[in-house]
Amino acid sequence: MGFISLKNVSYDYPGGFRAVDSVTVNIDRGENIAVLGQNGAGKTTLVKLCNRLLCPTEGDVFIGEKNTRDHTTAEISRIVGYVFQNPDDQIFHAAIEKEVGFGPKMMKLPDGQIKRQVDNALEITGLSHERKENPYNLPLARRKFITIAAVIAMNTEVIILDEPTAGQDMAGIRLLQTIIKTLLDQGKTLITISHDMEFVAENFPRLILMADKRVIEDGKPENIFWNFEALKKARLKQPYVSRICRSLDIGGRIIHLEDAVEAVMQRAYRTKT
Numbered sequence: 001m002g003f004i005s006l007k008n009v010s011y012d013y014p015g016g017f018r019a020v021d022s023v024t025v026n027i028d029r030g031e032n033i034a035v036l037g038q039n040g041a042g043k044t045t046l047v048k049l050c051n052r053l054l055c056p057t058e059g060d061v062f063i064g065e066k067n068t069r070d071h072t073t074a075e076i077s078r079i080v081g082y083v084f085q086n087p088d089d090q091i092f093h094a095a096i097e098k099e100v101g102f103g104p105k106m107m108k109l110p111d112g113q114i115k116r117q118v119d120n121a122l123e124i125t126g127l128s129h130e131r132k133e134n135p136y137n138l139p140l141a142r143r144k145f146i147t148i149a150a151v152i153a154m155n156t157e158v159i160i161l162d163e164p165t166a167g168q169d170m171a172g173i174r175l176l177q178t179i180i181k182t183l184l185d186q187g188k189t190l191i192t193i194s195h196d197m198e199f200v201a202e203n204f205p206r207l208i209l210m211a212d213k214r215v216i217e218d219g220k221p222e223n224i225f226w227n228f229e230a231l232k233k234a235r236l237k238q239p240y241v242s243r244i245c246r247s248l249d250i251g252g253r254i255i256h257l258e259d260a261v262e263a264v265m266q267r268a269y270r271t272k273t
């Protein structure tokens with residue numbers, strides 16, 4: 001059993017639509033996981049079950065020893081922070097620092113600690129100089145970082161990022177990489193949903209692949225990105241690097257650019273000698 005443990009979990013939305021069907025997943029402390037799958041596969045529903053925004057229709061979700069059924073969303077959200085897919089579902093304050101300070105304030109932390117946690121979250125997300133701004137003066141992709149900062153400021157053990165890569169330019173992607181590294185160094189457990197296969201291949205040692213309400217694969221990226229049957233089921237493509245290596249018929253389950261360059265060099269050397 002992992003620190004986060006989903007046991008045969010199903011979830012039906014009010015009205016009866018089943019969005020997650022019999023999912024069993026175990027996640028240990030300090031893991032860095034990406035959840036992949038096409039639109040409507042059930043990714044957001046799955047992660048909302050992990051922080052008790054939703055309660056399973058069948059099965060159980062455990063966070064440590066706590067069965068989420070026996071606890072309120074407020075209690076579980078002190079352990080598992082969730083950054084919403086759409087930042088505008090999460091932003092309610094007229095200044096960035098107020099927005100980021102809201103969670104720690106609700107947790108009734110001492111003022112000094114709130115200030116430290118807010119300053120730290122703004123620093124990590126590159127928002128320190130915009131702290132007095134109205135969140136809506138920033139474009140959507142930057143507003144996502146406000147919501148990331150708001151969750152970081154709560155200092156939860158687990159942080160879930162729902163599609164942080166959506167709409168990000170290269171600078172945004174680099175900033176996300178740095179944030180993920182920083183949080184892992186602090187010992188956090190991270191779960192990230194993304195449709196960006198390059199980002200996923202570069203940054204996550206474990207992938208959970210969802211298709212049609214279920215987890216169909218759970219493993220290393222070099223295995224999942226070379227499992228064509230699973231990719232077809234999930235309607236996902238390999239990262240560009242893997243696709244190029246495949247079309248050049250370069251062996252190995254390559255997912256990283258450096259490995260592709262190395263393989264091409266080796267082939268060139270072999271051809272020459």
Ligand SMILES: Nc1ncnc2c1ncn2[C@@H]1O[C@H](COP(=O)(O)OP(=O)(O)OP(=O)(O)O)[C@@H](O)[C@H]1O
Nearest residue numbers: 013014017019037038039040041042043044045046
């Ligand atoms: N509040 C709701 N009521 C009814 N059905 C819902 C609700 N929210 C989501 N669904 C349905 O549940 C299914 C799974 O939705 P979910 O948001 O978990 O998918 P997702 O994998 O996160 O998709 P996306 O990549 O588009 O964000 C979809 O068919 C969706 O239409």
Ligand SMILES: [Mg+2]
Nearest residue numbers: 043044045085
């Ligand atoms: Mg979603």
